[in-house]
Amino acid sequence: MVLVFKTNIDTVSKVKRISAKLNKLFPKSKWNFDLEDCDNILRFESDIDIVKEVMILMKITGFECEAL
Known part of the structure; x- marks a missing residue:
């Protein structure tokens, strides 16, 4: 499933601050940030529902984060 979040992560340095934690907590998921999008989208590909986590x-x- 693809999970989409609106965030306030708008720079590469902010992505670097969170990336190790995302990789550690969700090792089987693929994720990326779209810093070009006005909502600074975080997309996850995951086999399970990890929205709350x-x-x-x-x-x-x-950081701010809202599920879309």
Whole structure:
């Protein structure tokens, strides 16, 4: 399934701050940020529903995240 989130991650340096945590917590998922999109989209490809976990991680790390 593809999960899509609106975020406030708008720079490569912010992506670098969260990328290790995303890889560690979701090792079987593929993800990417679209910094060109006005909503700074985070897309996940995952076999399971991880919406709540992604939103909690983003909040704990100090970023905004909304499931679309």
